[in-house]
Amino acid sequence: PGSGTGTAHGKVILLGEHAVVYGAPALALPVPSLGCRARVACRFPGEGRVVGFRMVQLPPGVPSGPFLPPPHITEGPIPEGLHMVVSALLRRAELQVLPGVDILLESGVPPARGLGSSAACARAVTHALDDLLGLQLSSEAVFECVQSSETAVHGQASGIDALATGSRRPVLLAGGHVSTPAVGADGWIVVVDSGSGASTKEAVAMLRDSFAAHPGSRERFLDHSTALTLAGLRSMAGGRLAELGRRLTDCHQLLAGLGLTTERTDSLVDAALTGGALGAKMSGGGLGGCVIALAATEPEADALAALLLREHGVRCWTTRLVREAEH
Numbered sequence: 001p002g003s004g005t006g007t008a009h010g011k012v013i014l015l016g017e018h019a020v021v022y023g024a025p026a027l028a029l030p031v032p033s034l035g036c037r038a039r040v041a042c043r044f045p046g047e048g049r050v051v052g053f054r055m056v057q058l059p060p061g062v063p064s065g066p067f068l069p070p071p072h073i074t075e076g077p078i079p080e081g082l083h084m085v086v087s088a089l090l091r092r093a094e095l096q097v098l099p100g101v102d103i104l105l106e107s108g109v110p111p112a113r114g115l116g117s118s119a120a121c122a123r124a125v126t127h128a129l130d131d132l133l134g135l136q137l138s139s140e141a142v143f144e145c146v147q148s149s150e151t152a153v154h155g156q157a158s159g160i161d162a163l164a165t166g167s168r169r170p171v172l173l174a175g176g177h178v179s180t181p182a183v184g185a186d187g188w189i190v191v192v193d194s195g196s197g198a199s200t201k202e203a204v205a206m207l208r209d210s211f212a213a214h215p216g217s218r219e220r221f222l223d224h225s226t227a228l229t230l231a232g233l234r235s236m237a238g239g240r241l242a243e244l245g246r247r248l249t250d251c252h253q254l255l256a257g258l259g260l261t262t263e264r265t266d267s268l269v270d271a272a273l274t275g276g277a278l279g280a281k282m283s284g285g286g287l288g289g290c291v292i293a294l295a296a297t298e299p300e301a302d303a304l305a306a307l308l309l310r311e312h313g314v315r316c317w318t319t320r321l322v323r324e325a326e327h
């Protein structure tokens with residue numbers, strides 16, 4: 001008692017981003033690599049201490065290193081989306097006097113890269129407060145907390161980030177229904193940080209305006225995205241990685257047609273494909289952010305990550321379709 005801890009990881013979207021906001025299917029993959037996680041420690045403040053929030057945003061890629069810039073530290077009141085989680089859980093604890101709480105959040109998930117950093121932070125805070133307050137929240141209650149914070153931050157959020165940042169397996173979300181898709185062969189995903197990005201809120205709003213201005217465009221996009229995602233699911237279940245890779249690249253082209261890619265993400269996709277990836281695409285909200293590339297084996301993924309670092313100066317993480325424990 002007196003303190004609590006919590007953790008959550010980043011995620012990427014393999015297929016179906018943006019379409020999932022309108023109920024179409026999307027497939028997400030957790031990125032639980034070291035350095036792509038959010039960790040929280042919280043406690044009731046001691047006598048005379050200022051109630052507050054301290055966030056340490058680690059430089060992306062690895063926890064620390066001699067050539068990396070120092071972490072970015074923010075202090076002050078708890079940000080809006082997280083404040084929502086904190087007040088909801090303090091109320092839920094039915095404490096007679098609502099105490100303040102000190103929160104230390106350390107995140108290696110870079111923000112605005114489509115990696116689900118806001119959901120990972122909200123989930124880590126939720127778990128830490130659950131621990132501090134002894135609430136023993138169900139996974140549904142945790143999801144509700146994270147999702148309410150996501151809605152506050154993004155305006156409109158499908159819920160896929162809130163789900164995937166707490167899952168060890170790929171997550172399929174379709175029409176509000178969540179399931180675990182079949183994976184017929186292991187594959188490796190190289191996650192490439194383009195170094196800049198935009199907020200998901202901005203990207204979702206841009207697309208909404210564009211659909212409103214072009215009648216029929218939304219339906220065409222949803223049909224195309226749904227077909228690609230369902231085809232990708234069949235490829236993944238059947239262990240046909242090269243075919244899955246082509247779906248990823250097709251998905252990139254589809255999103256590029258909507259103006260969601262940038263010169264940088266387009267050129268990183270090209271570089272990954274030239275470097276031997278089975279497929280590559282932007283991932284998440286877009287307008288910058290991360291690119292993902294599919295490789296069949298760990299050595300191939302490592303070689304691709306090394307090539308991209310050498311030739312484009314980008315940091316990469318690798319994650320796999322199937323986690324070791326599930327073999």
Ligand code: MEV
Pocket residue numbers: 013016017018019020021114116156157158159160161200204284285
């Ligand atoms: C963000 O990871 C994916 C989007 O589809 C937004 C959402 O699903 O809420 C762009």
